[in-house]
Amino acid sequence: MVVFTDEAFGAKLLEAITAGLYDGNLNCLREYVQNSIDSKADRVNIRFENNQTVLVIEDNGCGMDRQELEEALHLGKSGKPDTSIGWRGIGIWSGIPACRRIVIVTKKKSHPKLRVEIDADGLRQQYVLSIPATEVLTEVTGDIEELEMGSGESIQDLNFTMIRLEELLPNQRTIFIEEEIRNYLSGNLPVPFDTSKFTMGKEIDKRLRQHGVETNEVDIFFESKRVFRPPDTDDIFFRIIIEKEFIVEDEPVAYGWLLTSKDNRKLRAPNRGICFKKKGITIGDETLVAKQHGGVYNQWQYGEIHITTDALKENAPRNNFEANNDIIDPFYKQVGDFVAQLQQMNRYQSNRVVRRQIEEIRKHIDNDEMRPARDKVTRMEKRLQRSRSYPKESALQEMKKTIDKESRGNKISLKALKRKIEEKPQDRISIRKDRFNEFAGTSHPLLKKHLGKTTKKGRMELDIDAMDPVKTLLKQKTGLKLDAHELSKRAYDWKEIVKGDNGPMLCLPDECPQNIYRGRLFGVMIQALRELFLNPSKHEKGRSSFSYYESMTEEERIDTLMEFHMAQNLMLRLIEKSKRMRNP
Amino acid sequence: MKVLLVEPAYYTRFPPLGLLKLASYHRSRGNDVRLVRGIKEDLEFKPDRIEITSLFTYAWKPVHEAIKYYHDRFRSSRIRLGGIYASMMPDRLRSFFPFIDIHLGLFKEADYYLPSYDLLDDIEKWRGWDSTILFTSRGCIRNCSYCIVPTMEGRIRSVVDDVERHVYPGHKRIILWDNNLLASPNWRRILEGLRDIGLPVDFNQGIDARLVNEEKAQMIADLRIRHVRTAFDTLGQGRAISKAVELLSGSGIRRRRIFIYTLYNFYDGESPSDTPSTFLKRIQEIAQLGCVSYPMRYEPLTSIVKNRFVSPSWTTDQLEMVAKARRVLGYGGAFPPYKGLVKKFEEAQDFDDAFSVYPLNRDKATQPKPRRFTLMQTPEVTPGTAR
Numbered sequence: 001m002v003v004f005t006d007e008a009f010g011a012k013l014l015e016a017i018t019a020g021l022y023d024g025n026l027n028c029l030r031e032y033v034q035n036s037i038d039s040k041a042d043r044v045n046i047r048f049e050n051n052q053t054v055l056v057i058e059d060n061g062c063g064m065d066r067q068e069l070e071e072a073l074h075l076g077k078s079g080k081p082d083t084s085i086g087w088r089g090i091g092i093w094s095g096i097p098a099c100r101r102i103v104i105v106t107k108k109k110s111h112p113k114l115r116v117e118i119d120a121d122g123l124r125q126q127y128v129l130s131i132p133a134t135e136v137l138t139e140v141t142g143d144i145e146e147l148e149m150g151s152g153e154s155i156q157d158l159n160f161t162m163i164r165l166e167e168l169l170p171n172q173r174t175i176f177i178e179e180e181i182r183n184y185l186s187g188n189l190p191v192p193f194d195t196s197k198f199t200m201g202k203e204i205d206k207r208l209r210q211h212g213v214e215t216n217e218v219d220i221f222f223e224s225k226r227v228f229r230p231p232d233t234d235d236i237f238f239r240i241i242i243e244k245e246f247i248v249e250d251e252p253v254a255y256g257w258l259l260t261s262k263d264n265r266k267l268r269a270p271n272r273g274i275c276f277k278k279k280g281i282t283i284g285d286e287t288l289v290a291k292q293h294g295g296v297y298n299q300w301q302y303g304e305i306h307i308t309t310d311a312l313k314e315n316a317p318r319n320n321f322e323a324n325n326d327i328i329d330p331f332y333k334q335v336g337d338f339v340a341q342l343q344q345m346n347r348y349q350s351n352r353v354v355r356r357q358i359e360e361i362r363k364h365i366d367n368d369e370m371r372p373a374r375d376k377v378t379r380m381e382k383r384l385q386r387s388r389s390y391p392k393e394s395a396l397q398e399m400k401k402t403i404d405k406e407s408r409g410n411k412i413s414l415k416a417l418k419r420k421i422e423e424k425p426q427d428r429i430s431i432r433k434d435r436f437n438e439f440a441g442t443s444h445p446l447l448k449k450h451l452g453k454t455t456k457k458g459r460m461e462l463d464i465d466a467m468d469p470v471k472t473l474l475k476q477k478t479g480l481k482l483d484a485h486e487l488s489k490r491a492y493d494w495k496e497i498v499k500g501d502n503g504p505m506l507c508l509p510d511e512c513p514q515n516i517y518r519g520r521l522f523g524v525m526i527q528a529l530r531e532l533f534l535n536p537s538k539h540e541k542g543r544s545s546f547s548y549y550e551s552m553t554e555e556e557r558i559d560t561l562m563e564f565h566m567a568q569n570l571m572l573r574l575i576e577k578s579k580r581m582r583n584p
Numbered sequence: 585m586k587v588l589l590v591e592p593a594y595y596t597r598f599p600p601l602g603l604l605k606l607a608s609y610h611r612s613r614g615n616d617v618r619l620v621r622g623i624k625e626d627l628e629f630k631p632d633r634i635e636i637t638s639l640f641t642y643a644w645k646p647v648h649e650a651i652k653y654y655h656d657r658f659r660s661s662r663i664r665l666g667g668i669y670a671s672m673m674p675d676r677l678r679s680f681f682p683f684i685d686i687h688l689g690l691f692k693e694a695d696y697y698l699p700s701y702d703l704l705d706d707i708e709k710w711r712g713w714d715s716t717i718l719f720t721s722r723g724c725i726r727n728c729s730y731c732i733v734p735t736m737e738g739r740i741r742s743v744v745d746d747v748e749r750h751v752y753p754g755h756k757r758i759i760l761w762d763n764n765l766l767a768s769p770n771w772r773r774i775l776e777g778l779r780d781i782g783l784p785v786d787f788n789q790g791i792d793a794r795l796v797n798e799e800k801a802q803m804i805a806d807l808r809i810r811h812v813r814t815a816f817d818t819l820g821q822g823r824a825i826s827k828a829v830e831l832l833s834g835s836g837i838r839r840r841r842i843f844i845y846t847l848y849n850f851y852d853g854e855s856p857s858d859t860p861s862t863f864l865k866r867i868q869e870i871a872q873l874g875c876v877s878y879p880m881r882y883e884p885l886t887s888i889v890k891n892r893f894v895s896p897s898w899t900t901d902q903l904e905m906v907a908k909a910r911r912v913l914g915y916g917g918a919f920p921p922y923k924g925l926v927k928k929f930e931e932a933q934d935f936d937d938a939f940s941v942y943p944l945n946r947d948k949a950t951q952p953k954p955r956r957f958t959l960m961q962t963p964e965v966t967p968g969t970a971r
Binding site: 049050051052053054100103105111115140147148149150151152153162164166167169170173228 | 585586608611612613615616618630632683698700701731748749752753754805
């Protein structure tokens with residue numbers, strides 16, 4: 001028989017159950033708050049001290065006497081019943097990786113105020129040594145000392161426990177920051193909803209009670225501000241609570257509630273998706289629920305799945321459940337199936353409900369943007385006609401009715417909007433825009449392609465690469481890779497524009513040279529059009545030579561733009577017809 | 585329990601480090617702590633305990649005032665005194681205030697706590713304080729009779745070796761209060777740590793010139809350090825000083841950045857080693873080295889009035905001459921190696937010659953007085969203003 005003595009448990013074991021288990025992160029906060037809840041505290045204050053070098057967790061729980069404090073320091077020997085939240089008896093050591101000292105100050109009614117100090121620094125240094133764990137623990141744990149009471153403190157009535165993580169290590173200061181801690185507390189601990197921001201919280205609380213869910217709610221204050229659990233928003237798409245009971249072998253194991261958010265993007269912390277909760281404490285995070293479904297799940301739902309059975313036990317780091325039981329596999333399968341159906345419901349909803357798009361169409365109409373409005377209406381009508389199957393899950397059936405009802409309403413709204421668009425007299429701008437688009441549709445293929453790109457979003461502006469189609473065509477015809485200016489010169493053989501005899505009698509809005517020969521003239525014309533409208537080096541807003549264009553009204557501008565593109569179109573057709581004279 | 589920490593309103597350039605550590609010590613016991621400086625009448629806090637610190641013995645008056653005030657105000661609170669004055673003259677304190685507790689020497693239980701610098705924000709004088717004060721060692725290897733450290737702290741020992749972890753978040757400077765850092769067993773680690781942190785460093789208590797070697801000089805030069813302080817207390821240290829200065833300046837520290845404290849008016853009951861002429865000798869040597877000398881007047885450890893003690897080797901007039909020279913010839917109480925000043929000290933025949941300020945003044949007196957106003961500027965004379 002192998003006999004285990006103290007010597008058999010080396011100090012390296014301590015690393016595994018402190019740093020290893022709790023990962024040196026904020027999880028120690030959960031451990032301490034759990035202890036507070038187990039000691040019947042209804043209020044926990046968490047605060048920083050001395051410029052965030054000390055973190056203090058103080059509760060109004062029953063506190064400990066000397067014997068209980070000694071027992072609390074024992075490892076893996078929790079005196080608590082299994083029904084408590086903390087039952088492994090290692091929580092007190094979870095702050096070891098974060099600080100230089102853990103100090104516990106506690107007082108039980110009618111007992112003296114006690115204090116004990118754990119030298120976290122010393123413990124961490126001894127991880128590496130192969131000395132017995134018991135020896136190390138004895139060495140780093142100070143004596144329990146009795147503290148003097150103040151005149152305002154009553155030995156009979158005062159009870160509390162204060163955990164102090166003193167001198168947080170510099171490398172932990174990026175983790176132990178206010179925002180992170182607040183998010184952690186609200187996401188993981190059994191705090192109530194903020195019903196002023198999330199009005200459905202009351203109803204959810206009621207249903208949780210009806211289903212016998214133990215939420216162990218406790219008031220947690222961090223830096224004197226109360227902590228609430230998510231969601232802290234009322235942006236709910238349908239104010240209908242989806243309820244789902246998970247039953248394994250005829251025994252209820254969990255109860256979940258869900259709400260679909262308005263924001264049809266993946267939900268992010270702190271208002272994140274669906275989490276498992278046990279006794280009010282979050283197990284894992286939202287991904288633990290989502291990943292039970294192998295496929296895609298767009299996280300559109302807020303929700304909690306509360307474990308109601310004792311048979312499902314969380315593991316020590318509380319990032320999953322223990323696998324050593326018969327319930328977990330069927331339960332996870334049910335969760336996975338449910339998530340899959342949720343995803344199906346989300347897709348059904350996104351097909352059937354176009355609430356947001358209707359708003360957008362309304363906006364377009366208000367802004368006299370008839371074309372995009374009309375396009376959208378057509379698109380949405382098509383979308384609403386498509387059929388899609390709905391999940392069979394009974395918990396989701398009520399939702400189907402709501403979605404279908406909304407869908408019907410959407411259809412009616414769309415019809416009304418369509419009528420409104422048709423009734424509205426077309427204004428001059430949209431007439432012009434339509435004309436422009438008509439022209440664009442029949443233009444030279446290169447120009448058509450170009451306009452398809454640049455005016456895609458209804459933007460009617462002279463673009464910096466407006467002459468690109470000409471350039472592209474010239475490139476194709478000549479086989480040269482030059483800039484537009486050089487191309488027109490080489491293609492139509494012109495060299496420079498010579499000064500006349502007496503100076504000009506007329507002047508264009510922008511300076512424009514003139515010349516003679518017919519073939520060359522065309523080349524020069526290409527250059528002239530380019531120079532006039534968009535010499536890239538001069539094409540800047542606010543430049544005087546373009547002021548004639550920029551000072552136009554929108555109607556005139558669309559006209560000019562169309563005329564420019566028409567001229568370009570003519571050129572394109574002429575270039576197309578040009579004969580090849582020689583090779584470069 | 586509620587604890588009031590009191591820093592009496594004496595003159596000091598540094599916040600009460602001991603009280604700040606004591607504050608952390610009390611907080612670690614769940615106590616509610618408040619820090620005040622001097623008499624604070626609008627204090628809304630009923631302490632169970634009052635802890636008052638003290639500094640130099642001659643700054644006893646503000647300490648007594650604080651005890652009196654807070655005792656009268658909080659009759660039932662226990663008062664405990666600590667600090668240098670309390671440790672040096674407990675009997676004197678007790679004769680005035682028989683009801684107080686007195687803590688002698690260091691309070692070891694609180695020494696390792698990170699000071700609660702956040703409490704300084706409550707005190708006008710210390711608001712915005714941004715320097716970490718640190719003892720990496722306590723005690724000293726020397727036993728100088730004019731120094732309180734051997735009595736208060738004893739033999740040298742290291743108390744901190746990982747400086748980087750003791751820098752308070754947000755602080756921009758490190759001030760070391762080590763009595764003799766270079767004699768500390770882990771000076772190397774400390775200097776390396778300070779270099780790696782990269783914050784400006786000040787060795788407030790100076791370094792022991794006798795212990796400077798090439799490696800240490802180089803490591804000191806690697807720090808962001810503004811002044812290197814050391815001391816030249818007896819003539820016998822002359823060779824050590826010049827060697828230290830050579831090493832430091834060889835490592836790249838400008839000589840003008842080396843401050844050398846020179847003790848004067850010192851007398852310890854034995855044969856006098858410090859006289860006006862040996863003092864001048866030391867000042868001359870420092871001037872020759874091109875460093876700054878900073879005269880320090882000796883004060884007995886239990887002096888009740890500052891600047892009253894006169895060594896048998898000195899006269900009151902001579903002491904007054906040094907004081908005046910520091911004001912008139914020097915800069916900020918020190919004698920920097922200004923060309924004229926170095927020349928004056930070098931050419932001085934004796935003490936009187938070196939420290940008399942009149943010749944310089946007489947030179948000035950012979951020069952024509954600068955005219956106050958040019959013709960273009962009419963002085964604006966407002967009635968009642970003396971010109």
